[in-house]
Amino acid sequence: MRLLILTQYYPPEIGAPQNRLHELAVRLKSMNVHVEVLTALPNYPKMEIMAGYAKKQNREEEIDGIPVHRSWIHVSKSKSIVSRLLNYFSFVWSSYWRGRKLDSFDFLMVESPPLFLGYSAMALSKKLNAKLIFNVSDLWPESAEKLGIVTNKKLLKLAYNLESKCYQKAHLITGQTQGIVDDISTRFPSKDVYWLPNGVDIDLYNPDQIDAGDFRSKNGFSKEDLLSFYGGILGYAQGLEVILKAADIVRNRNNIHFIIQGSGPEKEKLMLLKSGLKLKNVHFLNPVSKNEMPSILKSIDIALVPLKKLDLFQGAIPSKVFESLAMRKPIILGVDGEARQHFIEKGKAGMYFEPENENELAKCVLFLAENPEELRNMGENARTYVSDHFNRNRIANSFHEKLKQFNSNS
Numbered sequence: 116m117r118l119l120i121l122t123q124y125y126p127p128e129i130g131a132p133q134n135r136l137h138e139l140a141v142r143l144k145s146m147n148v149h150v151e152v153l154t155a156l157p158n159y160p161k162m163e164i165m166a167g168y169a170k171k172q173n174r175e176e177e178i179d180g181i182p183v184h185r186s187w188i189h190v191s192k193s194k195s196i197v198s199r200l201l202n203y204f205s206f207v208w209s210s211y212w213r214g215r216k217l218d219s220f221d222f223l224m225v226e227s228p229p230l231f232l233g234y235s236a237m238a239l240s241k242k243l244n245a246k247l248i249f250n251v252s253d254l255w256p257e258s259a260e261k262l263g264i265v266t267n268k269k270l271l272k273l274a275y276n277l278e279s280k281c282y283q284k285a286h287l288i289t290g291q292t293q294g295i296v297d298d299i300s301t302r303f304p305s306k307d308v309y310w311l312p313n314g315v316d317i318d319l320y321n322p323d324q325i326d327a328g329d330f331r332s333k334n335g336f337s338k339e340d341l342l343s344f345y346g347g348i349l350g351y352a353q354g355l356e357v358i359l360k361a362a363d364i365v366r367n368r369n370n371i372h373f374i375i376q377g378s379g380p381e382k383e384k385l386m387l388l389k390s391g392l393k394l395k396n397v398h399f400l401n402p403v404s405k406n407e408m409p410s411i412l413k414s415i416d417i418a419l420v421p422l423k424k425l426d427l428f429q430g431a432i433p434s435k436v437f438e439s440l441a442m443r444k445p446i447i448l449g450v451d452g453e454a455r456q457h458f459i460e461k462g463k464a465g466m467y468f469e470p471e472n473e474n475e476l477a478k479c480v481l482f483l484a485e486n487p488e489e490l491r492n493m494g495e496n497a498r499t500y501v502s503d504h505f506n507r508n509r510i511a512n513s514f515h516e517k518l519k520q521f522n523s524n525s
Contacts, residue, residue, distance in 0.1 A: 341370055347376075440498065
């Protein structure tokens with residue numbers, strides 16, 4: 116069986132889709148699936164081509180035994196809609212012209228968003244005689260419209276038409292959450308839609324085999340301090356202002372600290388808010404490599420997982436949840452719907468607060484600060500739940516069986 120993964124984002128970039136797709140590719144390879152990746156020159160999130168990839172360097176490489184083909188992409192630090200569209204469509208164009216030179220495949224799996232990559236995927240699946248798998252990690256353009264990111268009516272109509280065409284052309288649609296699967300199944304009842312969730316490598320994120328290192332001492336924290344941690348993209352959708360406002364509420368508790376690690380378009384705004392509130396219990400740290408995350412998670416006490424209060428996020432499961440839970444760290448979850456059902460109601464792996472409600476978030480932090488036994492119990496539940504339900508090995512095995520079944524029935 117031969118599988119080509121088409122994605123704009125892939126390692127050495129750091130991020131949720133990059134990690135998820137690479138981990139899936141490596142596991143499928145171990146099951147004797149020949150996997151190749153067609154992707155862009157790495158540039159995310161700084162929007163500049165990474166060192167070692169400019170001037171036609173490393174256009175063909177192997178990462179953990181996976182052949183990776185890279186094509187050109189337009190990058191710019193401008194946040195305008197024109198620059199974003201140039202970024203997307205430059206890779207649509209270049210990926211097709213690079214991909215058409217590859218050998219044939221049984222399946223072509225395209226990652227969406229960006230939805231526009233569907234143009235290249237549909238053309239390449241025909242050129243390479245591959246069955247199209249449309250992998251949806253976010254319901255775009257619906258999310259872009261509801262977040263106010265895209266307001267142009269003509270562009271939205273074009274995007275919704277493209278979304279429909281991609282689903283109709285796909286032999287198989289995969290959704291990252293059950294909410295995405297249900298939404299697509301309702302709108303396109305004749306299509307085969309499969310739940311392909313994100314997950315965690317429970318061997319890599321194993322708290323029994325990881326040293327916490329000097330994270331606390333290096334950043335000025337004591338063993339007695341309670342560290343509430345957010346790590347990831349500092350974007351609009353996350354609604355990270357709620358962390359700073361909650362920190363303001365508990366500012367008199369000297370042993371409680373809030374760490375925000377990462378980069379993104381909202382970082383400057385958040386740092387200005389910290390300055391305005393004169394918060395000494397909020398600490399901004401720069402992003403780190405994936406390899407450093409297990410020891411950092413070993414060092415903190417609570418993982419914070421907020422999102423904006425939008426109906427759109429009822430089906431969202433932020434990827435940062437899995438690693439924290441695998442490291443026996445309870446979460447304080449500001450996401451209603453599917454994530455709450457899984458990890459709070461079923462998994463008993465943390466506490467829920469109403470999205471964007473800083474008073475509820477502060478109460479959760481104070482409760483865990485004053486009830487260390489509950490914190491430990493939730494951490495044990497966390498590791499057990501993700502091991503049973505979101506183990507990357509099990510997810511890859513199930514998907515491999517789906518591909519074999521789908522291939523034999525086609």
